[in-house]
Amino acid sequence: GAGVSQSPSNKVTEKGKDVELRCDPISGHTALYWYRQSLGQGLEFLIYFQGNSAPDKSGLPSDRFSAERTGGSVSTLTIQRTQQEDSAVYLCASSYLGLADITDTQYFGPGTRLTVL
Amino acid sequence: AQTVTQSQPEMSVQEAETVTLSCTYDTSESDYYLFWYKQPPSRQMILVIRQEAYKQQNATENRFSVNFQKAAKSFSLKISDSQLGDAAMYFCAYRRWNNNDMRFGAGTRLTVKP
Numbered sequence: 001g002a003g004v005s006q007s008p009s010n011k012v013t014e015k016g017k018d019v020e021l022r023c024d025p026i027s028g029h030t031a032l033y034w035y036r037q038s039l040g041q042g043l044e045f046l047i048y049f050q051g052n053s054a055p056d057k058s059g060l061p062s063d064r065f066s067a068e069r070t071g072g073s074v075s076t077l078t079i080q081r082t083q084q085e086d087s088a089v090y091l092c093a094s095s096y097l098g099l100a101d102i103t104d105t106q107y108f109g110p111g112t113r114l115t116v117l
Numbered sequence: 118a119q120t121v122t123q124s125q126p127e128m129s130v131q132e133a134e135t136v137t138l139s140c141t142y143d144t145s146e147s148d149y150y151l152f153w154y155k156q157p158p159s160r161q162m163i164l165v166i167r168q169e170a171y172k173q174q175n176a177t178e179n180r181f182s183v184n185f186q187k188a189a190k191s192f193s194l195k196i197s198d199s200q201l202g203d204a205a206m207y208f209c210a211y212r213r214w215n216n217n218d219m220r221f222g223a224g225t226r227l228t229v230k231p
Contacts, residue, residue: 003161031217033217033219033220040223040224041223041224042121042123042208042220042221042222042223042224043162043208043210043219043221044221045218045219045220048217048218050217052164054220056217058218059218071144091160091162092127093162105164105167106164106219108161108162108163109161110159110160110161111161113160113162
C-alpha cells in the first residue's frame with residue numbers, strides 16, 4: 001500500500017509570504033504528526049493529531065504556525081508571514097493507533113524542504 | 118525535559134565490518150521507549166530498531182542490535198557486516214510511555230567505504 005506522502009517536495013518562498021504544506025497519511029492511520037528538521041539538527045516535534053481529539057500543539061514554535069486535519073485524514077501545516085529561520089525540512093508521520101505503545105510505529109513521509117529567501 | 122545526545126556527528130566504517138553509534142539521553146522517567154531511525158538521502162525516516170525501557174534484554178533486528186544501559190542512560194546501535202546501503206543519517210529517539218512526543222538526537226552521519 002502507499003506510504004505517507006507530502007507535497008510539495010520543495011518550496012521556495014519569500015520572507016513574509018504564507019505557505020501551506022500538505023501531508024497524506026497512510027490510509028486507516030488515526031494519528032498524524034508534524035516535525036521540523038533544521039539543517040544539521042534532529043527532528044523537532046510540532047503538532048500531533050489523534051482521531052477526533054483536540055490536537056497537541058505543544059511543539060508549535062509560534063502563533064505563525066498552525067495545522068489542521070480534515071476528515072481525519074489529510075493534514076495541512078500553514079506557516080504565516082514566513083521568516084528565514086523557518087527554512088527547514090518539514091516531516092509528517094502517521095501511525096495506526098497513536099497509543100502510548102511501542103507497537104505504534106510512526107511511518108514518515110519524505111518531507112517538504114522549505115526555503116525562505 | 119528529556120534530551121537526547123548523539124556525540125558522534127560523523128562515523129565511517131569499512132564494508133563488512135562492525136560500527137557502533139552512541140546515544141545518551143536524560144530523563145527522570147522509568148517507563149519509556151527508545152528508537153533508532155535511519156534517514157537516507159531520500160529523507161524518508163525508517164525505523165531500524167526499538168527498545169522498551171522495562172526490558173533488560175537488548176533488542177536485535179538482523180544485523181542491527183542495541184546495547185541498552187538503563188542506569189547509564191545509554192542506548193548505542195551496533196551495525197554488523199556493514200553494507201553500502203547502510204550509509205545514512207542515524208537518529209536516536211526517546212519517547213515517554215504515555216506521550217506521543219518523540220525527542221530526537223542531532224543525528225550521526227554514517228559513511229560506508231567499499
